[in-house]
Structures are given as structure tokens and as C-alpha cells.
Amino acid sequence: MSETLTVPETVILEVFRYRPEVESEPTFDSFEVPFHPEWMILDALNYIKDDLDGSLSYRWACRMGVCGSCGMLANGQPVLTCATYLESLLPGPIRIEPLEGFPVIRDLVGDIGDFMNKLSDVKAWLIRDEEKPVEDGEYLQTPSQLDDYKQYSMCINCMLCYSACPVYRLEPEFIGPAAIALAQRYNLDSRDEGAEERMDVLSQHDGIWGCTLVGECTEVCPKGVDPAGAIQRYKVSATMDYFKSLLMPRSSS
Amino acid sequence: MNPGYRLYYPRWYRKRVPIFWWLHKRSYAVFIARELTSVFVVYAAAVVVALVLTLNKGEPAWEAAMSRLSHPLVITAHVLVLFVILFHTITWLNLAPMAIVVKLGDRKVPPTAVLIGHYGAWFACSVVVAWLLLWR
Numbered sequence: 193m194s195e196t197l198t199v200p201e202t203v204i205l206e207v208f209r210y211r212p213e214v215e216s217e218p219t220f221d222s223f224e225v226p227f228h229p230e231w232m233i234l235d236a237l238n239y240i241k242d243d244l245d246g247s248l249s250y251r252w253a254c255r256m257g258v259c260g261s262c263g264m265l266a267n268g269q270p271v272l273t274c275a276t277y278l279e280s281l282l283p284g285p286i287r288i289e290p291l292e293g294f295p296v297i298r299d300l301v302g303d304i305g306d307f308m309n310k311l312s313d314v315k316a317w318l319i320r321d322e323e324k325p326v327e328d329g330e331y332l333q334t335p336s337q338l339d340d341y342k343q344y345s346m347c348i349n350c351m352l353c354y355s356a357c358p359v360y361r362l363e364p365e366f367i368g369p370a371a372i373a374l375a376q377r378y379n380l381d382s383r384d385e386g387a388e389e390r391m392d393v394l395s396q397h398d399g400i401w402g403c404t405l406v407g408e409c410t411e412v413c414p415k416g417v418d419p420a421g422a423i424q425r426y427k428v429s430a431t432m433d434y435f436k437s438l439l440m441p442r443s444s445s
Numbered sequence: 446m447n448p449g450y451r452l453y454y455p456r457w458y459r460k461r462v463p464i465f466w467w468l469h470k471r472s473y474a475v476f477i478a479r480e481l482t483s484v485f486v487v488y489a490a491a492v493v494v495a496l497v498l499t500l501n502k503g504e505p506a507w508e509a510a511m512s513r514l515s516h517p518l519v520i521t522a523h524v525l526v527l528f529v530i531l532f533h534t535i536t537w538l539n540l541a542p543m544a545i546v547v548k549l550g551d552r553k554v555p556p557t558a559v560l561i562g563h564y565g566a567w568f569a570c571s572v573v574v575a576w577l578l579l580w581r
Contacts, residue, residue, distance in 0.1 A: 210458045212450055212455070212456040212458070213446065213447060213450045213452075214446060214450075215447055216456075217458075218458055268469075268470075292460060295457035295459045296457060296458040296459075296460075297457060303455075303457060334551070336551040336552075339553075340548075358462075358467070358473060362462055362466075404476075405540065406473065406476045407472070407476070407540075408470075408472055408473070411472065418543075420543065421543040421544070424540070424543050424544030425546055427544065428544050428545060
């Protein structure tokens with residue numbers, strides 16, 4: 193044995209509690225959970241729910257960083273709790289809170305309805321003027337065309353970027369990082385023809401121009417989507433379109 | 446028990462955003478600093494515009510403006526403004542590759558090339574201005 197690390201036996205989690213039937217203001221409950229180096233924050237929360245307090249409410253599903261359900265604040269930083277080791281936040285106490293920017297329904301569960309509506313507002317799906325008949329085969333794409341949007345398609349809708357975005361917290365009308373990145377994902381897809389439709393929603397003040405480029409969305413994204421970059425690229429193309437229409441008012445696009 | 450609670454009626458808790466939210470994280474503070482430096486960019490632009498307008502008012506007005514600008518306090522202040530504007534320009538240019546993604550055929554132009562292009566253009570403009578002011 194070369195070196196023995198001092199591994200604590202337990203770690204304290206300070207968990208945000210809000211039980212609307214009991215209290216009008218949230219409180220924090222402290223829980224002592226066993227420390228295992230392979231445990232994620234979510235494992236500790238599951239331990240609390242199973243063994244210490246069954247009334248704790250939070251969302252989770254896949255445990256492997258693809259469903260986007262378990263986003264929370266750990267010591268103030270938005271993270272996927274299934275992908276953040278307890279060990280990375282030692283010695284503790286570790287403070288667990290719901291994502292900021294969303295009204296809290298109960299404990300660590302936020303109301304994400306606003307984001308869901310925005311996702312459909314920006315038409316984050318393939319739009320075609322005319323579908324070609326099935327007999328004509330697939331819509332083919334080169335690796336380079338795939339590369340144009342692939343990064344943005346990695347978004348798992350975990351909303352960590354909304355939680356990190358001060359603009360969204362101050363002005364909830366702002367469409368926000370993930371929805372704009374996903375709109376851009378379809379705009380940059382060679383099979384899509386809906387860029388103009390989306391521009392109507394996104395070129396508003398509450399759309400791309402609401403972004404002041406704090407850049408924290410990109411910092412916290414667990415999937416490397418770079419929503420801040422997507423929004424700035426969108427600003428550039430919207431500006432180019434504007435000047436094009438000014439210089440060539442008769443061109444069709 | 447919470448007396449305001451009624452069964453089946455949701456009672457959301459909404460956290461208020463504090464006025465000094467931008468002091469809570471270093472990256473937010475840097476962002477606000479960058480935003481505030483735009484005030485100094487506006488100031489510098491206003492000084493240049495004012496000087497151009499003074500040119501139109503004849504030589505005595507111009508001489509008066511020049512003597513005001515050469516006051517040691519004004520010079521010190523303007524040196525500070527220069528550094529603030531440099532901070533603004535550099536942080537701004539560093540963000541350029543994020544917004545500008547250029548494709549030549551099938552290949553993406555690397556972000557460093559976009560960055561070098563921007564700094565190159567800045568340098569070229571500065572050389573032209575310096576040539577106009579100092580050597581002509």
C-alpha cells in the first residue's frame with residue numbers, strides 16, 4: 193500500500209424542503225448518509241428516501257445522464273445529480289436545492305411547464321414545405337451535414353442552462369438557452385425547411401435578443417451543447433438576413 | 446400546518462432574485478464588469494465626436510479643448526479609460542469564434558483562425574489610425 197486516503201464514513205446533506213401543506217417558506221433538513229466513493233448525489237438522495245425520510249420528493253429516471261430529470265443545485269451549482277460524485281463535493285455538508293428559475297412545487301421538484309411550452313413555441317422538430325413520398329427513399333445527409341447540427345442535438349432538456357441563466361431568472365419571458373439551441377439544431381439540419389417560421393418567434397426581444405451572453409449556460413451544460421454559441425450564431429444570421437432584406441428587398445428569402 | 450394551504454390547489458414557492466445576484470458567482474461578476482465597460486466605450490466615442498465638432502468651431506475653440514485634454518488629471522483618467530476599453534475589446538474579440546462559424550466547402554474553419562482574423566483586423570485598423578495621427 194503506497195498511500196491511504198482519508199475517506200469519511202458519512203457525509204451530511206442539507207436538503208431543501210418545501211411542503212406547501214405544512215410550511216409557507218422552505219427550510220433545510222440535514223441528513224447523514226453513508227459515504228461511498230462510487231456514489232453519486234442521486235444515490236445519496238435515494239438512500240434518504242429509502243431509509244431516512246420517505247416523504248422527500250425529487251425527480252429522477254435513467255441514472256445515466258440521458259433523461260435530464262435529476263438536475264438540481266449542489267452547493268449552488270446546477271448539476272445532474274446522477275452524474276456528480278459525492279466525492280467531488282467533500283467534505284460537506286453538501287447543500288441540495290431545486291433548480292433556480294422554476295417555481296417549486298414540492299421539495300426538489302420544480303414546475304417545468306414553462307420550458308415545455310417554449311420548446312413547442314420554437315417548433316423544435318423537422319419542418320418541410322413538402323414531404324416527399326415514401327417511395328422516393330430517405331433524406332440523405334453527408335457526414336459533414338450531420339456534423340453541422342449534431343452538437344445541438346445532444347441536448348437532453350435537463351434545464352441546467354435555464355437555472356444558470358440570470359436573464360431567464362429576471363425575465364421569465366425569455367425563450368432561454370436550450371429551446372434556442374434546439375431551434376438552431378433544426379435550422380442547421382439540411383433536411384429542415386422551417387428556419388423562417390422559427391425566426392418569427394426567435395427574432396423577438398424575448399428570443400435571441402434577450403440573451404446578454406453571460407455564457408453560464410454553456411459552462412453548466414452536461415452534454416457540451418454550447419447553447420450560448422447557438423444563440424450568438426443565431427444573432428449573426430438574423431442580422432445578416434436583416435441586411436440582406438434591406439439591400440435586396442425583392443429577393444425571395 | 447400552513448393555514449394558507451388548500452387541498453388540490455398548488456402553492457408554488459418562487460424564489461426572489463436578489464438585486465446583487467451578480468455578486469454570488471465570479472462568472473456573473475465578470476460578466477457585469479464587461480457590460481459596465483461599455484459605458485467607457487460610449488464615453489470615448491463621445492470625446493471623439495465632441496473633438497470633431499470642435500474642429501468646426503475654429504482654432505481658438507480647438508486650442509481650448511486641447512489644453513483641457515492635456516491637464517494631468519484628464520490624461521490620468523484617459524489612460525485608465527484606455528485600459529478599461531482594452532479589457533472590453535479583448536473580452537469581446539475572444540467571444541467572436543463562438544458567434545462566427547465559417548465553413549469552407551465541407552471543412553470548418555478552426556476557431557483560432559477566426560480569432561486571429563479578428564485580432565489581425567483590429568491591428569490593421571490601429572496601424573491605419575496611428576499612421577493618420579502620428580506620421581502624416
